[in-house]
Amino acid sequence: MKIKVIKIGGKLIENNTILASLCDHLSTLGEAFVLVHGGGVMGSQLATKLGVEVKMHEGRRITDAATLEIAVMAYAGLANKRVVAALQARGVNACGLSGCDMAVVKSHRRPVKDIDWGFVGDVDEVNADVLSLLLDNGAIPVVSPITFSPAGELLNTNADSVASAVAMGLASKYDVELVFTLDKAGVLLDVNDDSSVIPTITPALYADLRSKEQIHSGMIPKIDNAYKTIEAGVGSVRITSPNNLTGGTVVVK
Amino acid sequence: MKIKVIKIGGKLIENNTILASLCDHLSTLGEAFVLVHGGGVMGSQLATKLGVEVKMHEGRRITDAATLEIAVMAYAGLANKRVVAALQARGVNACGLSGCDMAVVKSHRRPVKDIDWGFVGDVDEVNADVLSLLLDNGAIPVVSPITFSPAGELLNTNADSVASAVAMGLASKYDVELVFTLDKAGVLLDVNDDSSVIPTITPALYADLRSKEQIHSGMIPKIDNAYKTIEAGVGSVRITSPNNLTGGTVVVK
Numbered sequence A, B: 001m002k003i004k005v006i007k008i009g010g011k012l013i014e015n016n017t018i019l020a021s022l023c024d025h026l027s028t029l030g031e032a033f034v035l036v037h038g039g040g041v042m043g044s045q046l047a048t049k050l051g052v053e054v055k056m057h058e059g060r061r062i063t064d065a066a067t068l069e070i071a072v073m074a075y076a077g078l079a080n081k082r083v084v085a086a087l088q089a090r091g092v093n094a095c096g097l098s099g100c101d102m103a104v105v106k107s108h109r110r111p112v113k114d115i116d117w118g119f120v121g122d123v124d125e126v127n128a129d130v131l132s133l134l135l136d137n138g139a140i141p142v143v144s145p146i147t148f149s150p151a152g153e154l155l156n157t158n159a160d161s162v163a164s165a166v167a168m169g170l171a172s173k174y175d176v177e178l179v180f181t182l183d184k185a186g187v188l189l190d191v192n193d194d195s196s197v198i199p200t201i202t203p204a205l206y207a208d209l210r211s212k213e214q215i216h217s218g219m220i221p222k223i224d225n226a227y228k229t230i231e232a233g234v235g236s237v238r239i240t241s242p243n244n245l246t247g248g249t250v251v252v253k
Helices: A016-027 A041-050 A065-088 A128-136 A159-170 A203-211 A217-231 B016-027 B041-049 B065-088 B128-136 B159-170 B203-211 B219-231
Strands: A002-008 A033-037 A055-057 A060-062 A094-097 A105-109 A121-126 A140-143 A146-148 A154-156 A175-181 A236-240 A249-251 B002-008 B033-037 B055-057 B060-062 B094-097 B105-109 B121-126 B140-143 B146-148 B154-156 B175-181 B236-240 B249-251
Touching: A002 A159, A016 A065, A033 A065, A033 A159, A041 A065, A065 A094, A065 A140, A065 A146, A065 A154, A065 B065, A065 B146, A065 B154, A094 B094, A105 A154, A105 A159, A121 A146, A121 A159, A128 A140, A128 A159, A146 B065, A154 B065, A159 A175, A159 A217, A175 A217, A203 A217, A217 A236, A217 A249, B002 B159, B016 B065, B033 B065, B033 B159, B041 B065, B065 B094, B065 B140, B065 B146, B065 B154, B105 B154, B105 B159, B121 B146, B121 B159, B128 B140, B128 B159, B159 B175, B159 B219, B175 B219, B203 B219, B219 B236, B219 B249
Parallel strands: A002 A033, A002 A175, A033 A140, A094 A140, A105 A146, A175 A236, B002 B033, B002 B175, B033 B140, B094 B140, B105 B146, B175 B236
Antiparallel strands: A055 A060, A105 A121, A146 A154, A236 A249, B055 B060, B105 B121, B146 B154, B236 B249
């Protein structure tokens, strides 16, 4: 059975019109999928309103106890339920999950080295049985980036990492395509020209494009990460815009 | 199969020590259950911090759009995930759900008569198949009081009503006991004496106690409501303290 694991950014959830358009598209995919969403600026906005200082280190957020509570409220609460309700309204039997729910995404708190990132989790294990129980019963899991440690700590987690772990976890049961959405039409030869999408990237083409410096540097970690998930059993990785989930660029073996 | 549907107030979730004690007790019940939780003061506290005015009418909250967002964050997000994580840490395979998740609790927005209650839902339907899918696979549903309308509106709902609807919905599949927790040991003959618990209330005893005015007036709507759910198929209704979920007062046919 084919399945897509689709990562969307939190920005798509904040605006009702954009969310509606995305959910219209998702409801016509005609294929089972798992949605993994980020939180985007919802968390930062709530922190600002609550007067909680957003602490950053090298562009990445430090999650102290107050920030974790905000992340749980904004991501596991508002963002997750907004997406689920919008999908339900379109006949998609969505089921919101955070990592703690049926222990679907277990993680551990990132060890303190130079920096204490606070309540940030790195994923250890995705429970594919839980996801397939839902999928096999016609439900569409909608996964927030709040994971948990077996000791019962809720942990804020990078949504791209959650999506990759979910895709790799499902690869033993399904033919998985992992889809990353971004605000471009795909991987572009010319970053300012949406019509320059590269439809398919193979290892040979990737090596060639890199040697000619024709891949935008921001794309390199995304494609490297795509190949890591493909090595772990994921069939292909698609990089595309959220309104064209079957288009864009597909990264293959 | 026997099952308890246990309603707990939000107050039990706010304090870590109290939550830990409740979850210790739940993890040793040795019986499947569904937990329905309220939000308590978490919502009001968040509203105050955010400078959102809490609007009341005759002691009941009016849920405007800003208040609904707060309720979703506090109840479907923080409260729900705190309980789930605390149960998971004790080996209980909890799964948090709000009404929108797999459409488990459908409601409609309360019609405007004298008062517009805003985004408040009255329950129409509980999807018992969803709950039994989870229960039959060893999961323990933890249900927040955020329900949804088929049009995709999230709605703030009275948690006692959600618990009653869940119990009635499960009655066709299981032998259900509905448990309401309160800060007394049960229904008391003397409201100031916790040792005066009435262990069992039958319709005859209830009529007798009422005629003698030996039932505290605050208990009358609770017991009336208990008999409504019993008429709808629930086996019994227990009214007890959260640290004694097999004790207190049991209301029977």
